[in-house]
Amino acid sequence: MTEAPMPLWEVFIRSRAGLAHRHVGSVHAPDAAMALQSARDVYTRRGEGLSLWVVPSAAITASDPAEKDMMFEPTASKIYRHPSFYDVPDDVGHM
Amino acid sequence: MYTQGLTPQASEDGNDPREAAFQARIDAEDRIEPNDWMPDSYRRTLIRQIGQHAHSEIVGMLPEGNWITRAPSLRRKAALLAKVQDEGGHGLYLYAAAETLGISREEMVEQLLAGKARYSSIFNYPTLTWADIGAIGWLVDGAAIMNQIPLCRCSYGPYARAMIRICKEESFHQRQGYEIMCALARGTPAQKDMAQDALNRWWWPCLMMFGPPDSESQHSDASMRWKIKRFTNDGLRQKFVDATVPQAHLIGLSMPDPDLRFNEATGHWEFGAIDWAEFRRVLAGDGPCNRERLAARRAAHADGTWVREAALAHAAKRRARREAA
Ligand SMILES: [Fe+2]
Ligand SMILES: [Fe+2]
Numbered sequence A: 001m002t003e004a005p006m007p008l009w010e011v012f013i014r015s016r017a018g019l020a021h022r023h024v025g026s027v028h029a030p031d032a033a034m035a036l037q038s039a040r041d042v043y044t045r046r047g048e049g050l051s052l053w054v055v056p057s058a059a060i061t062a063s064d065p066a067e068k069d070m071m072f073e074p075t076a077s078k079i080y081r082h083p084s085f086y087d088v089p090d091d092v093g094h095m
Numbered sequence B: 001m002y003t004q005g006l007t008p009q010a011s012e013d014g015n016d017p018r019e020a021a022f023q024a025r026i027d028a029e030d031r032i033e034p035n036d037w038m039p040d041s042y043r044r045t046l047i048r049q050i051g052q053h054a055h056s057e058i059v060g061m062l063p064e065g066n067w068i069t070r071a072p073s074l075r076r077k078a079a080l081l082a083k084v085q086d087e088g089g090h091g092l093y094l095y096a097a098a099e100t101l102g103i104s105r106e107e108m109v110e111q112l113l114a115g116k117a118r119y120s121s122i123f124n125y126p127t128l129t130w131a132d133i134g135a136i137g138w139l140v141d142g143a144a145i146m147n148q149i150p151l152c153r154c155s156y157g158p159y160a161r162a163m164i165r166i167c168k169e170e171s172f173h174q175r176q177g178y179e180i181m182c183a184l185a186r187g188t189p190a191q192k193d194m195a196q197d198a199l200n201r202w203w204w205p206c207l208m209m210f211g212p213p214d215s216e217s218q219h220s221d222a223s224m225r226w227k228i229k230r231f232t233n234d235g236l237r238q239k240f241v242d243a244t245v246p247q248a249h250l251i252g253l254s255m256p257d258p259d260l261r262f263n264e265a266t267g268h269w270e271f272g273a274i275d276w277a278e279f280r281r282v283l284a285g286d287g288p289c290n291r292e293r294l295a296a297r298r299a300a301h302a303d304g305t306w307v308r309e310a311a312l313a314h315a316a317k318r319r320a321r322r323e324a325a
Helices: A032-043 A065-077 B018-027 B040-059 B061-065 B074-099 B105-113 B131-151 B157-185 B189-208 B220-225 B233-250 B276-286 B290-324
Strands: A008-014 A022-028 A051-056 B261-263 B268-270
Touching: A008 A032, A022 A032, A022 B074, A022 B157, A032 A051, A032 B074, B040 B061, B040 B074, B040 B105, B040 B220, B040 B290, B061 B074, B061 B131, B061 B290, B074 B105, B074 B157, B105 B290, B131 B157, B131 B189, B131 B233, B157 B189, B189 B233, B189 B276, B233 B268, B276 B290
Parallel strands: none
Antiparallel strands: A008 A022, A008 A051, B261 B268
8 A cells, every 4th residue: 555645845955145046856755844854965965055945846836848839939039039139330339 | 846737648659649759859869858748658668767776776775784883984984874875865866756757756665665666686785794885886886877877868857867966976986985995905915805805796796787688688779769778788888897897907806707808909808708597586586685675675664654654644733733823
């Protein structure tokens, strides 16, 4: 018989001051405090970080990769969102 | 995170039109991510391989754990403890990677304890002397690194990312093992004999770690096409032999293989016949320590049950109290 599943948590680490927290993996733990403990032991054994976040995996809403075209394709045609779209005189220098 | 709401899509392998697009992505070195469509056989192959890999890391803690309290110095003890702890971490990264494919860690552990899932045959050999700890780090972790470096480019994203993390940690494992062997090989005649004896016992089982010869390997073709695997068993085995033989000679040890010779023309070390009957016997459950290893895992799991149950009950109680407040 399969035993009761242990909740899953996503782990994020800030590796240096000035950098954003980055997803590194997941851990199983009964509650947030133990998830944090476990994340420390599993993902920061060699000074990988200054700060840790654990987030219940079930709390994450993700976009569906099958709908990635519908989701992201419309930006491909909007080249006027990029600076290189605009013509300015060369002699204006760096702008 | 990807296990939630994931319903494995049924596909008759071979005649789903999505399969061609899937293979095209792989051919273009694109990475496959958890919620992407994939053929069932790709999913099953990965679940089996990553699960076996995770189990190997966990069972692999046992032969070395056997020597932690008997390490000859504090330095050696701290290093061995850190290494064994790393292996536990490797097991956890890998279980998490397998879970993204829609199997739970509980299910995988259950398969291991029921004897239905495999782990590397190498961990069914005993660690009889301290030199075995040197031989394991040097040879077993050395062979594992050979296997694992190409897996950092595996087509399945979560597995590749776990392997990158693991490979970074493995190189200390191999170096600490080789350092132990160097110290023994430079020591008293009795110490040197102990090092040679460990090498004699571990060498052949290490060559078997790469799996059956290419002529007999049943999973290789599809795995190569899917870029789960990038080198053949025999190819990796040869790389390992070529890398390791000079390391043994450098510290005055010799391989237990009368047929070993360097081929000037090919630049490779040629080695004698591997006893595949032994490999199959160990894999089938009849190695020197198979029963002991599984019994140790079962006991650890059973002894921890009340802790897992109590922790879950405690968390549920606190949640209920918070919600009532
Ligand atoms: Fe490992
Ligand atoms: Fe290792």
